[in-house]
Amino acid sequence: MEIKELTKEYFDKVAHLAIISISDLPYYNHKGKSSSISEFRIEKLEEKLVSENDKIFVAVEENNLLGCVRNVLDEDTLFIAWIFTDYRHRNKGFAKELLNRTIEFAKEKTCHKVWCDTRTNNKESIAFFTKMGFQNIAELKNHWYGLDYYILEKVI
Numbered sequence: 001m002e003i004k005e006l007t008k009e010y011f012d013k014v015a016h017l018a019i020i021s022i023s024d025l026p027y028y029n030h031k032g033k034s035s036s037i038s039e040f041r042i043e044k045l046e047e048k049l050v051s052e053n054d055k056i057f058v059a060v061e062e063n064n065l066l067g068c069v070r071n072v073l074d075e076d077t078l079f080i081a082w083i084f085t086d087y088r089h090r091n092k093g094f095a096k097e098l099l100n101r102t103i104e105f106a107k108e109k110t111c112h113k114v115w116c117d118t119r120t121n122n123k124e125s126i127a128f129f130t131k132m133g134f135q136n137i138a139e140l141k142n143h144w145y146g147l148d149y150y151i152l153e154k155v156i
Contacts (some may be wrong), residue, residue, distance in 0.1 A: 001060070001061045001066065001094065001097065002058065002059070002061070003057050003058070003059055003097055003098060003101040004058055004059055004060060005055070005058075005061075006048075006049060006056035006057065006058055006068075007049075008046075008049070009021045010048070010060070010065060011042050011045045012042070012059050013041050013065040014040060014045060014056070014058065014068050015041060015045065016040055016064065017038075017065055017067075017068060017084065017086060018036075018037055018039075018040035018068070018082075018084070018141065019037055019040075019108070020124040021065075021084040021085075021086075021087070022037050022084075023037070023094075024084060027119040027121045027122050028145075028147070029107070029145055029147065029155055031145045031146075031147065032144065032147060035145070036082070036108075038081060039070070039081070039082075040070075041151045044151050045078075048070070052073070053072055053073045053074070054070070054071070054072055054073075055070075055072075055073070055105060055118070055130065056069065056070045057066060057069050057071075057098055057101050057102065058103075059085070059094045059097060059098055065086065065130065066085060066086055066089045066092075066094045067083070067084060067086060067094040067095055067098055068082070068083070068098070068100050069082065069083040069095075069098040069099065070082045070083075071102050071105065071106075073109060073111070075111050076110065076111050076112050076113075076131035077106075077111050077112065077114070077115060078102065078106040078109065078113075078114045078115070079114075079115055079116065079117070080099075080102060080114060080116035081116075083095055083098055083099065083102075083116075090111060092127070093109055094129070095128060096132065097126035099132055100127070100152075102114065103154070103156060106156060107156055111155060111156065112155065113153050113154060113155045114153065114156060115151060115153040115154070116129065116134070116153075117140075117144075117149045117150065117151050117152070118142045118149065118150055118152065119132075119146075119147055119148065119150075120139065120147060120149060122151055126150065129152045129154075130152075132154070133154050134152040134154045135152060135153055135154070136150050136151070136152050137151050137152065137153050138150070138151040139151075
């Protein structure tokens with residue numbers, strides 16, 4: 001398994017994985033799903049590829065896409081916008097490797113923290129980020145798409 005920066009050869013696979021991963025989320029409403037999936041359309045991925053602030057890493061093995069993480073640089077911080085793995089390859093450490101590469105990238109960019117949000121009822125995400133050393137620093141009630149969120153951070 002290898003972690004790589006996103007290239008055009010993976011656009012279709014990333015877009016497809018985003019649809020599969022986001023569509024069935026039980027803790028996300030229709031508006032949130034639609035908006036999030038639209039961020040992974042081919043034309044959006046093309047914009048992100050040339051953006052100074054967006055960085056997408058993919059986990060691949062033998063040209064198969066196993067997972068993806070989308071990051072956004074914001075001043076001296078790095079925001080993890082999305083991280084997901086192919087459901088057939090979960091619990092094999094791919095998300096951990098993607099997150100480790102994200103933290104390494106944040107350090108390269110001299111960020112002082114990495115942060116993300118997650119729905120308050122997304123127990124799997126909360127457990128993953130907590131295990132990776134993130135702290136829950138805030139709760140946002142009735143926020144994006146009318147849902148409740150936690151903000152988690154890891155000072156690096």
